[in-house]
Amino acid sequence: MNMQSIINAYQFRHACKDFNPEKKIPEEQFEAIIEMARLSPSSFGFEQWDMLVIMNPEIREAIREIAPGGQLQIPNCSHLAVLLGKKMPIMRFDSSYIDYMLKDVQKVPDEVYTFMKEFVERFQRETFRLLDSDRAMFDWSCKQAYIALGNMLTGAALMGIDSCPMEGFDPKALNNILETRCGMDQSTHGAAVLCAFGYRVKEPRAKTRRPVEKVVRWIR
Template structure:
């Protein structure tokens, strides 16, 4: 078997290994090196226009985790047992419009585009928001569009974790309004620029999962030739 086939089998095995872990072994902790590797796969993830509308907040403080549990019914066991608990925040619409300081800073300081390229990209992006996807007039849709970018990063982090035998669970079972208020009150979210997108827990499974079930390839894949 070629090295490429071995690699593909390893990747598919990690997808079969991964499951939404509801309860972790509280006595097993992810090493700093392994979790930094997971975070780096999130940081390097793609986003629309490369504008990275995310912030990855790792909550290790048990007092804050307990307070989060009051408004996160879908995360109670994960909050109390996960080695690492992540809240992914997403940029608010005012940061994501083409004329914002954030977008200007991303193009000039991060992407390091020339003034000419910056102007062209800004014009293209503005057209996308107003005409292409036509989402700029609806703040809720704009925010959810930015949140979708964060899910790309989350998916990559969960796969990266599975590749080295670390479990994870994406979590949407929470009251977004209450969690937003809590994070602001605790000083770990800037309400002028961010809102909660999704949560995720990482660690090592306490129980073996049931067999993975999925629809067949014939049910979910269609070729148009």
């Protein structure tokens, strides 16, 4: 792996609309994509998202019906991932989940635990005002989910696997499907973004981006 091969992967990656339904991603490769998401950074390391991988064709069809942005991708892709953002009951500074992350996952010592709880409370209550509304907290979680999504897209491209992230869905309808068909609890989770993975049917048009001098200003 060198610098040019990484850039080539970014050139390869595009929002694939037309997947080959006959070509499936080897399970070990998709497990690697999941691992790239799992190892992604998140605010405070609190892992504010979970994931569903929808393989069931009937559930996919139900999702396709309420997702105008995924009419071709959802039924034909090899793997369909749904990243879920965690909501207020889980992500509040005083929740059992935050205790679990600090004590059992991060294994912080007692003196650090007390400091972290107080710091996170200030962050949520005053700095970012996440406790002002359920939506503020959920949006914060979704931002963390997008970090994982970006790493999944890049990792897939490095393996020659195509992808298409999708926001073109009815959130209320999708959340109802995920609750009734997939066991998601809407009081604690909500859909952040869909992403299809698989293999392209045809080559895309050339990638278009603004020139770098229009994007970046160096402040020296």
